Amino acid sequence: MEWREFAEAMARLARDLLAQQTVQGTLDEIATSAVKLVEGCDAAGILAVHKGRAVTLSKCGDMVEESDRIQAELGEGPCFDLARRAGSELFYRIADMTRPRDDWPRFAEAARTLGIGSMTGVLLYAQDEDFGALNLYARRPGTFTKDMETAGLLLASHASVALADARTIDQLEHAMESRHAIGEAMGILMERHRLSEDEAFDALRRISQHHNIKLRDVAQRVRSTHPPEP
Known part of the structure; x- marks a missing residue:
């Protein structure tokens, strides 16, 4: 060539x-x-x-x-x-x-x-x-x-x-996906357990620290075990 x-x-x-x-x-x-x-x-x-x-x-x-x-x-x-x-x-x-x-x-x-x-x-x-x-x-x-x-x-x-x-793009997309998952999980906890935004985030964070699981993975579990109500 x-x-x-x-x-x-x-x-x-x-x-x-x-x-x-x-x-x-x-x-x-x-x-x-x-x-x-x-x-x-x-x-x-x-x-x-x-x-x-x-x-x-x-x-x-x-x-x-x-x-x-x-x-x-x-x-x-x-x-x-x-x-x-x-x-x-x-x-x-x-x-x-x-x-x-x-x-x-x-x-x-x-x-x-x-x-x-x-x-x-x-x-x-x-x-x-x-x-x-x-x-x-x-x-x-x-x-x-x-x-x-x-x-x-x-x-x-x-x-x-x-x-x-x-x-870099992959890292940014991963961060955005994590933020979206955490936001949805917080919304589920706030609705189901009548929590404030801060209380819902603290609940996710405590589970993450207690079980040594990433916050995003905790959020994914909350989403999978609490599907949206019809």
Whole structure:
């Protein structure tokens, strides 16, 4: 793909990412677009590590989830190295995964078994011990050249902005849903038990604290056990 075509594709991708309605939709669009836009890319995925637990957030291709699982199980591999060097490097490119490696020999051997010929990846975010990375895979060694490195960085820059935006929107929607649920539950208690607004909220809060349950979950239980009267 010529750079002009790639730039046009990036513009379309930006619109598509912003059009997604959910965080998962955004993640899936990023992974799918990586395979479409980066020449020679056979699979792509987004790996996140949170509190020591590795999770494949999205994948496009067969080898992604198994590669993530093996890196997490072994505690070694390009994604983990990239996260450890987050202050100095944001990108990795491995031209040939079919050769033995001294830095992570066990993962390299497993990658060959999976049919991974070359890999490249970009750090999307890093915070304390948590990180997220976009990883691209090819079955053929030598697929990811310097030009592909630039393409990957451009793709990741779009992905990072869209992902941050999607996460913010998701948090806001979650907060609005929580507020709506709590408001409905308070209304039910006020009507059924002749409570004031403050008394109804205090009742929900006491249940939440006593049972160590989130206030939103208490409200949901009140709503489900007290359906509207006909």
